[in-house]
Amino acid sequence: MFRSIKNMVGGLLGWTESRSGVISFVQPILTHRVPRDAKWWYVFGSASLMFFSIQVVTGILLATMYAPSAAEAYSSLQYIDQEVPFGWMLRALHAWSSNAMILMVVIHMSQVFLHASFKFPRELMWMVGVLLLFCTLALAFTGQIMRWDQDAYWGLGIGAAIVDRVPVLGNQMRNVMLGGPYIGGATLSRFFALHVFVLPGLTIALIGAHMALILKNGISEMPKPGMVVDPKTYVEEYEERIKKTGVAFMPDAAQRDMVFCGLMLIIVGFLAWYLGPVGPNGIPNPTIIDANPRPDYAFLWIFTAMALMPPQIETAVLLIAPPIVVLFLLGLPLISNRGERAPSRRPGAVLAYVLIATALGTLTWLGVVSAWSPVMDAWTSLPTPVKYLVGRTPLEMQGALVLQHSQCRNCHSLGGEGGLRGPNLDNVGSRKSWDQLVRQVQQGGGNMPAYGKNLSSAETTAVVAFMTTLRNAGAPESSIPGAMERQSSPDQAPKAVASEAGK
Amino acid sequence: MSCDCSNTPSNQPAQTPPPSARRGFMLKFGIGLMGIGGAIASIPIIGYAITPALKKYKNSWIDLGGTEDFPEGETRLGKFTNPNASPTDGESAEQAVWVRSYKPAQFQVFAVNCAHLGCPVKWFQQSKLFMCPCHGGVYYEDGSHASGPPPRGLFEYKWKIVDGRLLIDAGRLPGLEQSV
């Protein structure tokens, strides 16, 4: 019985093979030899590919339920989340697997850079890989647009505003990007076409090229100090070594890939189930002014850079930096294609990597906190801490009200709550004297707007009186001369209010 | 497609006769036909793709409502539908502006789009400031820049009053190169 099944399968395989040659095509791919020391460092490329496959499958399914029309996209997403069986889980998988894919691509690229695997003869593999990185990011950006929520709308607005800054052709380029002078149905449609046809097609083609190059050049060995790449002799030596010590990809390397990919898939599946789909956050109606747009993780560092860059150089950086980055990444293996591969012999490269990684990581973290953004509802949603009101005079109490009411806390925190844009005010009375506070409130400065025209002098007096009471326990009022004068004539402040009120 | 490989002797099996003139002609004819066909097919493709770049989108005067909707001394949100709206735009076709009336029948109409990178600025009546949620741009009540990254004040629309209605000159999402 068993035997006859085996015969049947064998016969079927033979029949197929004789007509398609599929086995003789696949077999060398599966059994191509890889270096013996290619161990866990080498699993990230496979994991990127696996997550891309997940994206293709979940993406196709989502495309069967999503309505790529600006009028209906938002409600179709809610329908998918709430009504379609497993719809929410598919959206969640698509979102979290996309994050995972970016992470895997970045780790894979880091490994290749740190091990200098991009050197001869693998320059083209690196370049194709760089293009794949950009495809991945472009897929992530266009995918964020598919959510068609406030983040998507204003994210497009930011993109449009950047393109608009291109000299001469900016307006035309922007109109091509948006499909007209405004963000609307045409915009979503063209980003949909990019997201589901153009970019995946391009990515699949590039993955094909990446793989073909792997088979042609073989994967690189773990770098060893002193083992230099010399284009004249490398290929011969590599083949020699692989013949002697190499192992078959299947199963020696593939088993590790499988273990890792399986583990990642379980983690991402769990995350998707546990965290659920991402967005949509708020109806994309531009008249809803309360939007608080944020990009997805992969783009938070750009968001931060936009907030922290000096305005004078911003346009220049926005327009010049991207082509430089692209050219540098693509050209890297042309600049350096021979010599040492071991990180210990390439301190400059390692240092550059650490710097870039730290910068991107820091910018991303700053973007999560986004301290520069006012907390728009702080003034209505956060109470003044009670301890700051105990034992205060009526004037100081009034000042607390002014502080609350004038949106000061959108940028300044009290008791650990409120905006982070300006310094916290918990002990501002110890840092600044009465006169300094008045000047700061009225004239602004150091990134604070001037409130001179926006507060009456009575309000200013009150809010300053309140702030001078905000001191570390037991600390005296700021000991700068102005403060001392104030202290010596404590009745002066109420007088100012009285005269103002009398007017 | 671009190479003339058929004439290269090395590509010819040893016994075949030399390529006839007719065969060379056929190849060139084929390439020519493909070229013409491709050119015809690319007219709509390229035409469609660059239309948004070539088309002149005109501004028009758009009614924001009666002037009584924007009382003196206040800054209020005005809404309109973008004049270029298509049926598939849905709610994204709606647009907003901040209308400030500082004297009787005197207005300033600001784009809600931050002059930095276009996020929606919000008006705070009490502190008389516009604040941007994205990178912390802040503007004074007259639209001038108060703090943060924006390189200039808020974009202003041209406005006029016709029969007691406030009209603004709008036709494009405001941005740095051409304001509104």
Ligand code: FES
């Ligand atoms: S978009 Fe308003 S500060 Fe950047």
